[in-house]
Amino acid sequence: MTPHHHPSEDLIASCAAGTLRPGAALVVRAHLARCPTCQADAGFFESLGGALLEAEPPAQMSDAAFDRALAAIAAPGRRRAPGARSASADSAFLPKGLEGLAVGKRRWIGPGVWVTPVKTEHRSRELVYLLRIGAGMVLPRHTHSGREFTCVLEGSFADDDGVYGPGDFVATDERVEHSPVVARDGACVCLASTDAPLVMRDVIGRFFQPFAGI
Numbered sequence: 188m189t190p191h192h193h194p195s196e197d198l199i200a201s202c203a204a205g206t207l208r209p210g211a212a213l214v215v216r217a218h219l220a221r222c223p224t225c226q227a228d229a230g231f232f233e234s235l236g237g238a239l240l241e242a243e244p245p246a247q248m249s250d251a252a253f254d255r256a257l258a259a260i261a262a263p264g265r266r267r268a269p270g271a272r273s274a275s276a277d278s279a280f281l282p283k284g285l286e287g288l289a290v291g292k293r294r295w296i297g298p299g300v301w302v303t304p305v306k307t308e309h310r311s312r313e314l315v316y317l318l319r320i321g322a323g324m325v326l327p328r329h330t331h332s333g334r335e336f337t338c339v340l341e342g343s344f345a346d347d348d349g350v351y352g353p354g355d356f357v358a359t360d361e362r363v364e365h366s367p368v369v370a371r372d373g374a375c376v377c378l379a380s381t382d383a384p385l386v387m388r389d390v391i392g393r394f395f396q397p398f399a400g401i
């Protein structure tokens with residue numbers, strides 16, 4: 188099924204140029220993997236970026252920068268982020284196509300509901316996580332204090348603005364206050380990235396937030 192909700196052209200271009208924060212890029216790429224239209228757009232931006240680079244006159248590198256580059260090449264491989272681990276037997280819960288994600292421990296925050304942090308390659312203050320919510324469940328009413336990007340990986344949910352199924356991309360910020368409802372026919376798994384925690388609007392949400400870490 189082709190997704191109905193897509194990232195903006197700006198986001199796709201930033202992702203192709205490698206200037207997007209790593210978690211956000213991961214969420215955009217999760218959409219691209221399921222959306223031939225946006226994948227074609229990303230390919231166009233990548234080739235455009237390559238052509239621009241080729242057209243640039245060669246830049247003079249300073250001696251210090253050259254030394255730093257040599258030191259980086261000589262340094263041992265990048266250390267894994269603290270607490271991160273590669274996919275292993277107990278990552279069997281990861282959705283298809285994301286088996287290689289480095290994830291933290293799953294936290295169960297209710298029957299059929301878990302959240303797990305996703306480790307990104309670079310140091311980053313953003314929060315990246317996988318969230319699974321059981322069929323028919325309603326998320327506590329909340330808003331967003333920063334920009335949040337979500338890609339639905341499995342199942343679907345609905346809010347006042349529409350219905351979001353596999354591959355759909357959702358961008359939210361502090362102007363969006365909602366209480367998503369998961370479809371009754373199956374659990375919903377989403378990959379999300381945010382640069383600030385959610386702001387819970389009701390007492391149930393405020394109670395669960397510290398356990399969920401989101």
Ligand SMILES: [Zn+2]
Pocket residue numbers: 190192193194218222224225226
């Ligand atoms: Zn798309």
